[in-house]
Amino acid sequence: MAARVIDGTAVAAALRAQIAEQTAALPFTPGLAVVLVGDNPASAVYVRNKDRAAQGAGIAAQTIRLPASVFAKDLMGVIERLNADPEVDGILVQLPLPDAIPPRPVLEAIDPAKDVDGFHPLNAGRLQDGIDVLAPCTPSGVMRLLAAAGTPLRGARALVLGRSTIVGRPMAALLLAADATVTIAHSRTVDVAQECRQADVLVAAVGRTEMVRGDWVKPGATVIDVGINRLPDGRLVGDVAYAECAAVAGAITPVPGGVGPMTIACLLDNTVKAALRRRGGRG
Ligand code: GUN
DSSP, X not given: OOOEEOOHHHHHHHHHHHHHHHHHXXXXXXXXXXXXXXXXXXXXXXXXXXXXXXXXXXXXXXXXEEOTTOOHHHHHHHHHHHHHOTTOOEEEEOSSOOTTSOHHHHHHHSOGGGBTTOOSHHHHHHHHTTOOOOOOHHHHXXXXXXXXXXXXXXXXXXXXXXXXXXXHHHHHHXXXXXXXXXXXXXXXXXXXXXXXXXXXXXXXXXXOTTOBOGGGSOTTOEEXXXXXXXXXXXXXXXXXXXXXXXXXXXXXXXXXXXXXXXXXXXXXXXXXXXXXXXXXXXX
């Protein structure tokens, strides 16, 4: 039987509408500042989409554009100014940064209370401890898609393919917090296919075109594809061989239209949460 398709575009639209309703009822306007360094074209598109989505959800968004040649200390100065600005509830520094600027000190300079990406080590550590924090947006989006698909997590075997700071590790922490039995597979895992075959929930986040094949998927499993890879002909495909896996899975996300739209919606959600927490309400 063909898998159910999990429609990330629809789930994200519903979440954005819910956030817009929430912000309309607030006595203040949550503020989001996005810092874009350099002229990476993909980053420019992401940032424009974030800006547009924020405005549409009743969030005051500003984008601060800095040249690739900016000195790290000047970038730090911008972050300090945003940390001190009472109208700014969320700060996001778009990655990747130019090679000359190491990202760690920059991410660590962001006030953890305004860290809507959830990349500050304090928030990353709290997340690993199972504490309710501003969690990274892509894994949060995956959790919402699993909820929308009705996939049970308690006691389920979850396999996270990829161990990145942005997706794999926080993804594993969120699944663990939901009582799944979690395995992280990575480039040194001995038999990735065999690990995948055990999984009731398979989250692929490795950035390798169509790596997950149909015979890696347990029949009926929920397959979430975080990958976005551009083929030479311009088409976007995920880390999952979609047609093969959809023939075996119980539910699956497409690329595009799966996880992608959720990331921005969860960023808006984190911004409102940060605003409520900072301004004395509930988050
Ligand atoms: N670049 C790609 N994904 C992300 C993300 O989630 N946050 C930031 N800041 N940069 C990114």
